[in-house]
Structures are given as structure tokens and as C-alpha cells.
Amino acid sequence: MVSLVTEGTPVSSHSRRERVASAVRGRAPALVGYVLVAALTVGWTAISHPATVCACVGNADPAQFMWSFQWWPYAISHGLNPFVSHVIWAPYGLNLATTTAVPTLAIAVAPITALFGPIVAYNVVTILSPALTAFTTYLLCRRITGREWPSVAGGYLFGFGTYEITQLVAHVNLFAIFLLPLMVHVALRRYDGDLSRRAFVIALGALFVLQLGISSEMLATSGFFGLVVLVTATLVVEPARRPAVRRLIAETFGAGLLAIVVASPFLYYALVANGVPSGPSGISDVYGLDLLNPFFPTRTTWLFNETFSQLANTFEDADVAEADAYLSLPLIIAFIVWYLRTPRRVLAKLCLVTVAASLFAALGSHMHVAGFQTLTLPYDWIRSWPVVSFVTPGRLVMYTTLAIAVAMAAWLAEPGGRRSRALKWLTIGLVAVLTFPNLPSKLWASPPTNPAFFATSLYRRYIARGEMLLVLPYGADDNSMLWQAETNFYFSMPEGYLGPYGPPQYDNLSVVGQMGGGTTVPDTQEFLAFLRMFRVRHIAIDQTVPGMLETFLQGLGFRGLSVGGVELYRVPGD
Numbered sequence: 001m002v003s004l005v006t007e008g009t010p011v012s013s014h015s016r017r018e019r020v021a022s023a024v025r026g027r028a029p030a031l032v033g034y035v036l037v038a039a040l041t042v043g044w045t046a047i048s049h050p051a052t053v054c055a056c057v058g059n060a061d062p063a064q065f066m067w068s069f070q071w072w073p074y075a076i077s078h079g080l081n082p083f084v085s086h087v088i089w090a091p092y093g094l095n096l097a098t099t100t101a102v103p104t105l106a107i108a109v110a111p112i113t114a115l116f117g118p119i120v121a122y123n124v125v126t127i128l129s130p131a132l133t134a135f136t137t138y139l140l141c142r143r144i145t146g147r148e149w150p151s152v153a154g155g156y157l158f159g160f161g162t163y164e165i166t167q168l169v170a171h172v173n174l175f176a177i178f179l180l181p182l183m184v185h186v187a188l189r190r191y192d193g194d195l196s197r198r199a200f201v202i203a204l205g206a207l208f209v210l211q212l213g214i215s216s217e218m219l220a221t222s223g224f225f226g227l228v229v230l231v232t233a234t235l236v237v238e239p240a241r242r243p244a245v246r247r248l249i250a251e252t253f254g255a256g257l258l259a260i261v262v263a264s265p266f267l268y269y270a271l272v273a274n275g276v277p278s279g280p281s282g283i284s285d286v287y288g289l290d291l292l293n294p295f296f297p298t299r300t301t302w303l304f305n306e307t308f309s310q311l312a313n314t315f316e317d318a319d320v321a322e323a324d325a326y327l328s329l330p331l332i333i334a335f336i337v338w339y340l341r342t343p344r345r346v347l348a349k350l351c352l353v354t355v356a357a358s359l360f361a362a363l364g365s366h367m368h369v370a371g372f373q374t375l376t377l378p379y380d381w382i383r384s385w386p387v388v389s390f391v392t393p394g395r396l397v398m399y400t401t402l403a404i405a406v407a408m409a410a411w412l413a414e415p416g417g418r419r420s421r422a423l424k425w426l427t428i429g430l431v432a433v434l435t436f437p438n439l440p441s442k443l444w445a446s447p448p449t450n451p452a453f454f455a456t457s458l459y460r461r462y463i464a465r466g467e468m469l470l471v472l473p474y475g476a477d478d479n480s481m482l483w484q485a486e487t488n489f490y491f492s493m494p495e496g497y498l499g500p501y502g503p504p505q506y507d508n509l510s511v512v513g514q515m516g517g518g519t520t521v522p523d524t525q526e527f528l529a530f531l532r533m534f535r536v537r538h539i540a541i542d543q544t545v546p547g548m549l550e551t552f553l554q555g556l557g558f559r560g561l562s563v564g565g566v567e568l569y570r571v572p573g574d
Contacts, residue, residue: 026148027135027138027139027142030135030138030151030152030155031131031135034130034131034132034135034138034155034159035127035131037130037131037134037156037160038128038130038131041437041439042055042126042127042130042165042168042437042439042444043123043126043127043444044439045442045445046123046127046444046445047123047127049447050120051116051117051119051120052447052450053123053445053446054119054123054126054446054447054448055122055123055126055168055444055445056122056126056168056444057169057321057443057446058446058448058449059170059448059479060475060476060477060478060479060497061171061321062170062172062448063448063479063480063482064099064100064481064497064498064499065102065105065122065125065172065173066122066481066485067118067482067498068100068101068102068103068105068106068498069102069105069109069113069118069121069122069125069485070113070485070489071085071096071106071489072103072106072110073106073107073110073113073114074488076107082096083096083266083269086492087484087489087491087493088481088484088492088493088496088498089493089494089496089502089503089506090492090494090534092503092505092506093503094496094498094501094502094503095270095274096269096498097266097267097268097273098269098270098274098501099498099499099501100171100172100173100498101498102172102173102176102214102215103213104210104211104212104213104214105172105213105214107213109124109125112124117486118482118485118486119448119450122172126172126175126444129164129172129175129178130159130160130165130168130175132178133158133159133164133175133176133177134155134156134158134159134160135155135178136155136178136179136180136181136182136185137155137157137181137402137405137406138151138152138154138155139151139155139181139182139185140181140185140188141154141405141409141410143185143188143189144188144406144409144410145409145410145412145413146413147409147412149412150408150410150411150412151409151413153412153425154405154406154408154409154412155405155409157401157404157405157408157428157431157432158181158401158402158405160432160435160437161401161435162297162300162301162325162326162327162435163324163325163395163397163398163401164177165300165301165437166298166300166320166321166323166324167321167324167395168444169300169320169321169444170321171321173214173217174217174218174398176214176215177398179207179210179211179214180218180222180398180402181402182207183204183207183208183211183222184226186200186203186207187200187204187248187252190248190251191244191245191248197251200251200255201254201255201258204251204252204255205254205255205256205258205259205262208255208258208259208263209259209262209263212263212266213266216390217390217392218398220387220390220391221391221395221396221399222399223256225354226252227249228354228357229350229353229354230245230248231249232349232353233245233346233350234249236349236350237346283392283393284364284379284380284383284393285364285365285373286317287316287322287392287394287395288316288362288365288366288368288379288393289325289359289362289363289364289393290314290315290316290325290368290369290370290371291367291368292311292315293316293323293325293326294325294326294332294359294397295326295327295328295329295332296308296311296312296326297312297326297328297435298312298315298326299312299320299438299441299443300320300323300324300437300438300441300443301434301435301436301437301438302436302437302438302439303433303434303436305438305441311370314370314371314372315371316394320443322392322394322395323394324394324395324398325362325394325397325400326435327400327401327404327435328434328435330430331404331427331435334408334411334424334427334431335351335355335404335407335408338410338411339352339407342411343414344410347406348407351403351407354399354400354402355403357399358396358397358398358399358400358403359396359400360377361379361393361396362393362394362395362396362397362400363377363379364379364393364394365377365379365380366380379393408428411424412424412425412428448482449478449479449542450479450482450486451483451542451543451564451565451566452564453540453563453564453565453566453568454482454483454484454486454487454564455486456564458563458564459490459491459564460490462538462561462563462568463490463491463537463538464537465490465491466490466491466492467491467492467538468491468492468493468534468535468536468537469491469492469493469539469540470493470494470495470531470534470536470538471483471495471539471541471542472515472539472540472541472542473515473516473545473549474512474515475495475496475497475502475515475516476516477516478545479542480495480497481496481497481498483540494530494536495512509526510526511523511526511527511529511530512530514526514527515527519548520548521548521549521552522552528556531571536571537570537571538568538569538570538571539553539558539568539569539571540566540567540569541560541566541567541568541569542565542566543566543567550567553569557572558570558571
């Protein structure tokens with residue numbers, strides 16, 4: 001049997017039970033090592049203060065995932081429809097299937113959330129995700145190379161590469177990518193004959209469903225690039241093996257159909273309940289890959305981040321959590337050298353196609369160089385398509401990073417003299433240093449704003465269960481999602497944040513935009529009408545923001561009380 005990428009590596013003849021036991025014993029040290037790396041780097045401060053420090057930037061993005069960790073177990077245990085929540089954007093509610101609500105992860109860490117709270121659960125996911133991503137990539141590289149230490153290096157390059165480290169700042173749905181290498185691993189096992197057709201379809205279908213519950217964006221893009229690789233494989237493998245690749249394509253579609261059936265309730269709410277949604281305009285340019293980003297580091301990288309800070313601020317709207325494409329010059333050169341010299345031409349061509357396709361797509365609608373928009377690219381023709389409009393192009397470099405990590409594992413595993421091997425390992429060591437996370441920046445060690453009023457049971461003394469509470473600043477400008485999760489949904493809110501969308505009933509209310517930020521005050525009449533419309537009983541203001549909102553409410557005659565880190569105002573009955 002000739003593998004798609006191992007090109008002749010024989011399949012072990014041990015019994016299945018012996019192979020599984022041996023694999024567990026042999027692979028466990030790698031997993032433990034990756035967990036230790038994650039704990040000693042991005043997770044160190046959070047481990048020291050797990051309930052008060054977040055391994056993130058501590059803004060509204062992590063807060064929405066903390067809310068989601070609390071919501072899914074709560075809804076299921078209380079017999080509620082988990083796909084629609086009416087405790088935010090009340091009373092209309094929000095369809096969570098169109099948001100980044102991560103049900104797969106929420107259910108997985110439900111015991112931790114119940115015992116220790118959503119902040120601890122978030123930290124567990126943040127620390128384990130790069131370790132699991134590195135480990136599943138290690139398994140994939142081990143499958144391809146048959147060598148231990150090259151596979152360990154390949155796992156590290158992807159699991160702790162710039163893409164993963166950058167997304168760890170705030171985006172759970174984008175850094176929990178440990179299932180993607182498993183999809184490739186399962187496909188290779190099927191191609192090599194280690195899995196039956198039924199086992200493959202069920203296993204891959206299950207991975208599709210689980211990934212849908214983490215990120216529908218990642219599932220959609222992985223399907224596209226997976227198809228690109230498989231179609232390429234039908235052209236580059238030896239003719240005798242092409243029917244096997246075509247069967248793999250057909251069976252992959254079968255796994256997709258199985259996943260659609262299993263995930264049909266989720267897909268109904270995502271695609272049917274509110275109609276086919278469209279993504280935000282301009283995303284294909286604002287968050288398109290800058291052509292210089294792969295060569296120059298940003299704030300998330302330890303070395304040279306200050307040297308190139310002015311240039312890095314031109315990448316992807318200066319969003320620290322999105323400019324994730326830094327590879328480093330040594331890694332780029334090493335990949336080119338490997339491609340030109342490796343005898344493993346099938347693997348080389350598949351990796352090159354993946355790198356080229358993902359980098360080109362990541363550029364978005366127009367080419368950007370140091371922030372300047374230049375050529376119009378083919379992505380501009382399809383950016384408004386229903387699924388494509390939700391894809392953030394710059395994030396597609398994740399596939400670039402994965403392909404290069406696999407290539408580097410293969411490079412390290414190839415035979416050569418002592419000097420050649422030493423040079424290769426020195427290159428990978430240099431890459432690891434150049435891409436090491438900027439731990440002094442505290443990007444993965446922020447205490448989220450979490451006043452005692454909500455973090456303890458103090459809120460029960462002042463507000464009634466189920467009442468409408470307005471938190472200011474509004475929506476994404478504060479951590480109200482975390483605060484509601486801390487109270488186990490004790491109150492409802494006429495606001496929320498699970499991405500840039502809310503129910504249409506709120507869209508035409510100009511006062512909604514006036515209440516954000518805490519640096520301006522809303523129109524008096526519109527604000528009072530908002531309170532009446534949504535029957536707001538109390539208003540809570542974060543004491544860490546400027547006092548303009550307190551002055552505004554006091555001018556309306558509202559009486560405030562400073563308690564537990566918030567200013568609490570009761571709305572008069574009339």
C-alpha cells in the first residue's frame with residue numbers, strides 16, 4: 001500500500017489492541033510536553049490567578065465566550081432552546097447559531113464552569129488549545145514522517161506559531177483548531193487502508209459536527225482547502241492510486257452529508273430560521289492579509305515587535321488579534337529549500353498548493369502593502385456570496401502555517417549528514433525564538449473587569465430575579481456578558497455582544513449607538529423612551545469608566561448607589 005504522502009511507509013502488522021496501547025504510551029510525553037509549554041508561557045499568570053486573571057486581553061471578545069460557556073449547560077439543564085437566548089437583547093432574543101457561541105467547547109468544559117466559573121473555564125480552554133493543536137499536528141506529522149522529534153517540532157511550529165498565539169489574545173473560536181489536523185490524519189488513515197469506509201465516514205462526520213460547534217467559519221474554509229488538496233492529489237499521485245483519491249473525495253462528501261443530518265437543528269437555526277444571513281461589508285479589505293506581514297512581526301511576538309511597530313500598525317486595521325501571518329524569514333527560506341530539494345514530490349506539491357492557495361486567498365479583495373491598497377484580486381468577485389461574506393480572509397493563513405509545519409517536520413526527518421541535520425535543527429530553533437510570544441506585553445494575562453457586585457451574590461440584594469437590567473457603557477463596550485454569566489442569568493439585558501449583530505428590532509434605535517463607550521451621553525428623550533420600551537428597572541454603570549454617564553443620570557433625577565464596584569441607579573416607576 002502506497003500512502004498519499006508517506007510514499008511507501010509500511011503499515012504496522014501489530015494487533016489493533018497492541019497498536020493502540022503502544023501509541024498511547026509513545027505519544028503521551030509529547031502531549032505532556034506541549035501542555036507544559038502552554039502553561040509556562042501564555043498560561044503562567046492565569047494559572048497563578050485562575051479566577052481573576054484571563055489568559056487574554058480581557059475585553060468584550062473573551063467575555064462573550066465566557067458567557068457562552070455558561071449559557072449552553074444552563075439552557076440544556078433548564079429545558080430551554082439553546083439556539084435562541086432571550087436573556088440578551090431581551091425581550092426579542094438572539095439566534096446563537098449565527099454567532100460564535102462555541103457549543104462544543106461549552107459542553108466539554110461544563111463541569112469546570114459549574115465548579116469554578118466561566119473565567120476559569122476560559123483559561124482552561126486557552127491553555128489547552130495550543131497544546132492540543134500542537135499534539136494533533138504532531139500526530140499528523142508522525143503519520144507522515146514516521147519520526148518522533150521531527151514530528152514534535154512540526155507540532156510546535158503550528159500549535160505555538162504566530163497564528164495560534166495571536167488568536168489566543170481573544171478569539172476562542174479561531175484558536176481552538178485542534179480538530180483540523182485530525183481531519184487530515186483520519187483521511188490519511190483511510191487512504192492507507194487503516195480505517196474502513198464506515199469508520200472513516202463516521203469519524204470524519206463526527207469531527208465535522210464538533211468543528212461546527214467551535215467555528216462554522218473554520219469548518220467552511222477547511223472544507224474548501226481540503227477539496228483543493230484532494231483534487232490536486234488526483235493529479236500528482238501515481239496513476240494507479242488516483243482511484244483511491246477519488247474514492248476518498250466521495251467518502252468525504254458522504255461524511256459531510258452525515259454531519260448535515262446530525263447537525264440539522266443547528267443548521268436550521270443558522271441558515272433557515274432567520275433566512276440566509278450575509279456578512280459585514282468591507283471585511284475582505286479591512287482584514288485582508290498585508291503582503292509584508294509574513295516577514296515582519298507584530299506586537300504579539302517577543303523579538304523586534306518594537307522595531308517594526310509602526311509598520312505592524314498598518315496590518316489589518318492595527319488589530320492586534322488579527323494580524324496573525326508572521327512566519328519569519330528563516331522559516332520561509334527553509335520551506336523553499338525543502339520544496340526544491342526534497343525527493344518527496346507528492347507531499348511537496350500538496351504543501352505548496354496549500355501554501356499558495358491559502359496565502360493568495362488571505363490577501364482578500366485587494367492587495368495591501370504596508371497598509372496601502374493596490375491591485376484588485378479575484379476574491380473581490382466572490383466576497384458578497386452568502387458563506388464567503390462571513391470569512392475573514394487574513395485568518396486563512398492558518399492553513400499556510402499548518403502546511404509549512406508539516407513540511408518542516410518532513411524536512412527534519414529526511415536523511416542527511418551530521419552537519420546538514422545540525423543546520424536544520426538550528427534553523428527551526430531560530431524560528432522558535434523569532435516567533436516566541438511577547439509575554440511581557442500581558443496580552444495573555446489581563447484581569448477582566450468583574451466587579452464584586454456581579455462576581456458575588458451582592459446583586460441579589462438590589463435587583464429582582466428576571467428583571468431588566470441596563471449595563472452601561474452599552475453592549476461591546478463593557479463586560480456585561482461576563483457579568484450576566486457570573487449571576488447564572490439572574491437578570492435579562494436589553495443589549496448583548498456575540499459579534500456585530502443584534503436583533504433587527506434594535507437596528508433603528510439611534511440611542512443604541514449613543515450609549516456605547518462611556519465618553520458621550522445619549523439624547524435624553526430617546527434614552528427615556530428606551531427605558532420605557534424595554535421596562536428597565538435598574539441601570540448599572542462600570543465604575544472604571546469616566547463619570548460622564550453618572551452625571552447624565554443624576555441630571556435626570558435618578559438616584560445612584562455605589563456598591564460592589566458599580567454605580568447602581570433605580571429607574572423611577574413613572
